[in-house]
Amino acid sequence: MKRASYLLAVFIVATILSVPGCKREKIPTLSTVSISEITPTTAKTGGKITSDGNVDIIVRGVCWSARKAPTVDGTRTTDGYGTGNFESLLTQLTPNSTYYVRAYATNKIGTGYGNEITFKTGDLTVPSLTTSTVSSVTQTSAVSGGNITAEGGVSVTQRGVCWALHTSPLVEDNSTNDGTGSGPFTSTLTGLTGNTTYYIRAYAVNSVGTSYGQEISFKTSPVVPVVTTTDASATSTTSGTSGGNITSDGGSTVTARGVCWSTTLNPTISSEKTSDGTGTGTFESTITGLTLNTLYHVRAYATNSVGTSYGSDKTFTTDPSTVTDRDGNVYDVLRIGTQLWIDQNLKTTKLNDGTSIPVVTDNTAWSNLTTLGCCWYNNDASSYKALYGGLYNWYAVNSGKLCPTGWHVPTDTDWYTLSNFLLGELVAGGKLKEAGTVHWTAPNTDATNDTGFTALPGGYRLDTGQFDNLELYGFWWTSSFLTPSAWYRKLQYDESKLFRNLSDTNYGMSVRCLKN
Numbered sequence: 171m172k173r174a175s176y177l178l179a180v181f182i183v184a185t186i187l188s189v190p191g192c193k194r195e196k197i198p199t200l201s202t203v204s205i206s207e208i209t210p211t212t213a214k215t216g217g218k219i220t221s222d223g224n225v226d227i228i229v230r231g232v233c234w235s236a237r238k239a240p241t242v243d244g245t246r247t248t249d250g251y252g253t254g255n256f257e258s259l260l261t262q263l264t265p266n267s268t269y270y271v272r273a274y275a276t277n278k279i280g281t282g283y284g285n286e287i288t289f290k291t292g293d294l295t296v297p298s299l300t301t302s303t304v305s306s307v308t309q310t311s312a313v314s315g316g317n318i319t320a321e322g323g324v325s326v327t328q329r330g331v332c333w334a335l336h337t338s339p340l341v342e343d344n345s346t347n348d349g350t351g352s353g354p355f356t357s358t359l360t361g362l363t364g365n366t367t368y369y370i371r372a373y374a375v376n377s378v379g380t381s382y383g384q385e386i387s388f389k390t391s392p393v394v395p396v397v398t399t400t401d402a403s404a405t406s407t408t409s410g411t412s413g414g415n416i417t418s419d420g421g422s423t424v425t426a427r428g429v430c431w432s433t434t435l436n437p438t439i440s441s442e443k444t445s446d447g448t449g450t451g452t453f454e455s456t457i458t459g460l461t462l463n464t465l466y467h468v469r470a471y472a473t474n475s476v477g478t479s480y481g482s483d484k485t486f487t488t489d490p491s492t493v494t495d496r497d498g499n500v501y502d503v504l505r506i507g508t509q510l511w512i513d514q515n516l517k518t519t520k521l522n523d524g525t526s527i528p529v530v531t532d533n534t535a536w537s538n539l540t541t542l543g544c545c546w547y548n549n550d551a552s553s554y555k556a557l558y559g560g561l562y563n564w565y566a567v568n569s570g571k572l573c574p575t576g577w578h579v580p581t582d583t584d585w586y587t588l589s590n591f592l593l594g595e596l597v598a599g600g601k602l603k604e605a606g607t608v609h610w611t612a613p614n615t616d617a618t619n620d621t622g623f624t625a626l627p628g629g630y631r632l633d634t635g636q637f638d639n640l641e642l643y644g645f646w647w648t649s650s651f652l653t654p655s656a657w658y659r660k661l662q663y664d665e666s667k668l669f670r671n672l673s674d675t676n677y678g679m680s681v682r683c684l685k686n
Contacts, residue, residue: 533635
């Protein structure tokens with residue numbers, strides 16, 4: 171009886187199991203996908219459900235914990251339902267921490283778990299980023315930017331580009347501020363200088379620190395050249411000289427350069443101009459076709475593809491052809507090197523302010539003078555004034571008003587300048603003396619008058635009042651004083667030298683005037 175009952179039970183179970191649709195229900199079967207894309211606060215994983223346990227899966231995902239065997243009672247994702255593969259993103263993780271992860275799937279029977287995987291999150295870092303190519307470059311601006319590919323596990327709170335004239339620029343140099351967060355951004359750099367090389371880097375800031383993209387260099391657009399004007403000076407009654415120095419072409423080849431001039435301030439190339447080649451560096455300019463005794467303004471210029479720039483305004487006055495003293499005596503003007511001299515000895519009996527210069531004939535009165543005085547050789551104006559001019563004591567010279575306005579009695583240094591231009595005092599005398607022996611006593615050594623100075627042997631008046639050395643020597647005051655005497659220059663009939671000596675102030679000597 172017992173055996174019969176057992177066999178009947180076995181038959182009933184077998185019959186039930188053989189009926190279609192009647193499968194055994196159980197928890198799902200699955201595996202956990204390997205961890206990938208680990209950051210300080212996130213990671214990617216997932217699961218693969220190989221069996222639903224013959225019951226529909228109602229939820230699936232991964233769970234994780236800082237302890238082993240995490241369950242759905244702890245932190246987990248919810249990633250749909252059903253069988254197959256799924257992905258899960260773990261977020262809000264703690265940097266530099268170890269986690270345990272299992273995939274899970276739940277049906278009405280219960281929850282199944284995949285294999286346990288462990289991993290460690292990374293440390294928080296500064297952001298990762300690149301610098302964008304520079305574009306839209308002008309003289310004063312450019313466009314760049316960057317792309318933040320990773321925030322470093324914590325939000326980017328500031329981003330932009332920084333730039334400097336040196337490599338490895340920092341935010342502390344010059345920088346833009348172009349928002350927050352990751353991804354690409356655009357930056358506009360302003361306040362730049364033309365024709366200048368800049369170094370730039372994108373930057374990004376988070377709570378860990380500041381990071382930089384790769385360095386890029388670029389050069390701003392060309393500008394007009396940088397040019398200075400050389401001092402201008404007259405070379406005759408109708409010409410002058412100047413020039414310039416181009417220290418930078420502005421980033422574009424200088425195609426024209428020279429000087430421009432006019433009688434008004436700041437001339438341009440629409441005025442008269444010279445053409446003195448191309449390129450950078452120094453150049454000289456010859457200015458011609460001018461009007462005598464006229465003030466001219468001069469500026470150097472340089473032209474490139476951007477435009478034309480100018481140096482500072484310089485002035486000069488062309489040589490006068492004559493000059494007139496207060497008595498109305500007219501003198502031709504003589505250029506020797508950079509100096510303008512009158513071509514005869516001075517003849518005036520008035521200072522340039524109209525004050526009369528006493529003509530003193532008495533010897534005793536002359537020797538006792540402590541004020542200005544003048545005379546003619548041997549007190550004979552009719553014989554000597556026209557040819558040799560007047561003889562003046564140093565008090566007249568020291569008045570500062572003996573020469574016509576704009577002219578002066580040359581200093582000791584002025585005479586040195588003349589002597590040096592004539593290759594030194596040993597030969598200067600011959601180049602200054604009138605040639606021949608019409609007025610000079612023979613042999614009038616080495617007299618050529620190359621300069622046109624036409625120096626004559628007008629002699630001098632001693633401090634005793636006597637006259638001496640006519641046709642032998644010529645004496646000319648300087649305005650330089652060395653207590654208790656004054657410097658003068660002397661030429662002799664038998665020497666080619668220009669002599670330099672000191673004299674008492676009561677001597678009478680010739681005067682040549684020099685233009686200021």
